[in-house]
Amino acid sequence: MTKKTLRLSFPQWQGGNNPPYHLGSLLLSFLSPEARGPVETVPVALPGAEPLNEVDGITAKPQLLRQLGDATALIEKHDPDTVVVLGGDCLVSLAPFAHLLNKYGEKLGVLWIDSHPDVQTTEQYSNAHAHVLGALIGTGDKDLVSHVRHKLSPSKIMIAGIHDPLDYERDYLASHQIATSGPEQIKAGGGEVMEWIAKEKIEYLAIHLDLDVLDPALFRSVLFAQPGRGEHDFGDVAEGKLTIEDVLKLINQATSEAEAVGLTIAEHMPWDMINLKNLLSALPLMK
Structure with a gap:
């Protein structure tokens, strides 16, 4: 039976308090192949509107x-079997992944492809895009957690591409026994990911792809590739080390063993398009 795939355009930028994520989401929708199922857009106020x-x-x-x-x-309107989310910041995965957890339960694994684990709370950071995976597990702000009826078991998580976590993040991952695979392991073949799928008997995968897992020297549409940035402008947090080819190989390997039912693409920061948009708005005869 053909599964219903909902494509959700979700230009949320407030979770990262970073307005360009709004344009990043719109561009993902423009660039994506034509959808074969329903398409919806989550209403999000334009930057500066409130x-x-x-x-x-x-x-x-x-x-x-x-x-x-x-x-x-x-x-809920569509009750899809599978969901594609075009974000926006990383918090856009909360509602669709909560839906998939309700539908597939313990058969679902979450492959979180990201340089960061997104398990912080308000005690560490006020921007909720860094809280999303913790909320799916059931930790953090009660109003975010309340949207997750079937909590995500830590054993059903693999964070791929992570490196140099903050002390709080390292302690959280250790205490919850969350599996991780660093960039060098991914480049060496991603065996840890395949072992995790087999060990946890995962039949379905929800894949969260934060584009900042990519090396900013090679893929320029990420936060860390901001033109003119200083060496320490982003607080010395981990920056991506993978290539597009690394990510595609990993996803293809993982989905050869477990069926993809969720896919989020998040944190697209199209610096050249942002600068071009600003240029166009400043030119004579363009207003």
């Missing part, structure tokens, strides 16, 4: 909860 206030230690929490509710409603 103030972003910090509530309960989370930047723009009212907007994020509204968008989370809207995304959940759109997903």
Whole structure:
């Protein structure tokens, strides 16, 4: 039986408090192949349209909860078997992955392809895009966690491409016994990922691809490739080390053993397009 795939355009930028993620999401929708199933867009206010206030230690929490509710409603409207999400910042995975957990339960594994584990809380960081995986597990802000009825078992997670985690992140991963595979392991063949799929008897995969797992010297549409950036402008957090070929090989390997039912592409930062957009708006006869 053919499965219904919902394609969700989700230009959320408030979770990372970074307006260019809005344009990044729109460009992903423009560049993607034509959808064969339903397509929905989560309504997201344009940057600058409303103030972003910090509530309960989370930047723009009212907007994020509204968008989370809207995304959940759109997903429930279609009750899809599979979901593609074109983000936006990393928080866009919360509602669709919660849906997939309800549908597939312990047969679902989450392959989180990212330089960072996204398990922080308000005690470490106010931007909720770094809280999303923790919320799926059931830790962090209660209003985010409340949207996850079937919590994600830590053993069903593989974080691929991670390196140099912060002390809190390292302790969290160790205490929850979350499997990880670093860039060099991925480049060497990704055997740890395949072993995880077999060990956990994973039949279905929800794949979260944060584009910042890619080497910013080779793929320029990520945060860390900001033109003119200084060496320490991003707090010395981990920056991507993988190539597009590394990521595609990993995903193809993983989906040869478990069926892909979820795919998020997040944190597209198209610097050249942003700068070109600004140029166009400043030129004579263009306003």
